Amino acid sequence: MRLELTKKTDLAFQALEVLSRATDQRVAGPALAAELEITTQYLPHVMAPLTRAGWVTSSSGPKGGYVVTTNLDAVSLLDLIEAVEGEFDDSRCLHLGPRHDNDHHCALHDPWMRARTALLDELDTDSLADIIAPSI
Amino acid sequence: MRLELTQRSDLGLQALHVIARSPQQIVSGPEIASAINVSAPYLGTIMGPLVRAGWVRSFTGPTGGYRLTAMLSERSVLDLVEAMEGEVDRDSCMHSDPMQEVNEPCALHDPWTRARNALLDTLAKTMLTDVLELDETTDPPI
Numbered sequence: 618m619r620l621e622l623t624k625k626t627d628l629a630f631q632a633l634e635v636l637s638r639a640t641d642q643r644v645a646g647p648a649l650a651a652e653l654e655i656t657t658q659y660l661p662h663v664m665a666p667l668t669r670a671g672w673v674t675s676s677s678g679p680k681g682g683y684v685v686t687t688n689l690d691a692v693s694l695l696d697l698i699e700a701v702e703g704e705f706d707d708s709r710c711l712h713l714g715p716r717h718d719n720d721h722h723c724a725l726h727d728p729w730m731r732a733r734t735a736l737l738d739e740l741d742t743d744s745l746a747d748i749i750a751p752s753i
Numbered sequence: 754m755r756l757e758l759t760q761r762s763d764l765g766l767q768a769l770h771v772i773a774r775s776p777q778q779i780v781s782g783p784e785i786a787s788a789i790n791v792s793a794p795y796l797g798t799i800m801g802p803l804v805r806a807g808w809v810r811s812f813t814g815p816t817g818g819y820r821l822t823a824m825l826s827e828r829s830v831l832d833l834v835e836a837m838e839g840e841v842d843r844d845s846c847m848h849s850d851p852m853q854e855v856n857e858p859c860a861l862h863d864p865w866t867r868a869r870n871a872l873l874d875t876l877a878k879t880m881l882t883d884v885l886e887l888d889e890t891t892d893p894p895i
Binding site: 620622624626627630631634694723724725727728729731732733735736737738739740743748 | 758760762763766767770830841859860861864865867868869871872873874875876879884885
């Protein structure tokens with residue numbers, strides 16, 4: 618069973634970390650890409666979910682770049698994962714085939730839902746500001 | 754993000770339930786297949802992992818079938834999921850990038866590991882007899 622995040626979520630987190638330490642100053646795309654050790658071509662893919670979520674704004678031009686526009690105390694790791702990887706599908710417990718009858722709950726439904734809730738609750742506990750280690 | 758079991762885990766559990774409930778010790782393949790509503794060839798792919806994990810033993814021949822050899826009261830939902838879907842990788846937090854040779858621990862390693870453990874602990878604490886509402890008398894005499 619795979620229970621893993623993708624690299625994209627980790628990169629998005631690192632980008633927020635870099636931007637949050639830049640305190641209100643724009644970080645130019647090339648500088649941010651260099652910090653993340655990714656290409657400038659890939660950077661927009663990493664940043665798109667963050668701008669879509671309204672956490673970061675980007676501007677173009679010589680003084681352009683990215684800036685954090687939200688308080689990371691109010692964003693949880695769950696929010697970040699859902700922004701980057703899509704929402705956790707909350708209605709189904711199983712990856713079911715076409716034979717599936719919606720009224721039928723599999724026997725594993727309840728324990729799986731409890732386990733899933735435990736994971737989601739844990740992800741919702743800490744804010745990104747908590748997770749970002751102090752820079753000193 | 755997808756966080757789901759596959760149907761294999763559920764079918765594996767249903768197959769165990771059919772054998773545990775049956776008055777016979779050995780239940781034939783066609784009987785199990787029809788009870789859990791799968792084709793006979795597909796049943797083989799459900800029973801294979803259970804046989805390999807030592808939960809059931811298969812007997813060939815006209816009176817053959819499957820016999821339960823595990824105590825369901827001692828097996829958890831996590832055991833079942835791992836038997837059916839493969840072991841949970843507890844070390845890596847990220848889907849590793851084949852382009853990268855070195856996998857540094859990612860910044861999200863600790864919070865993700867905590868969250869994953871919360872899920873796994875819950876699955877490990879739930880015994881199959883609780884899920885199936887069976888009592889321990891359905892365990893095979895060993």
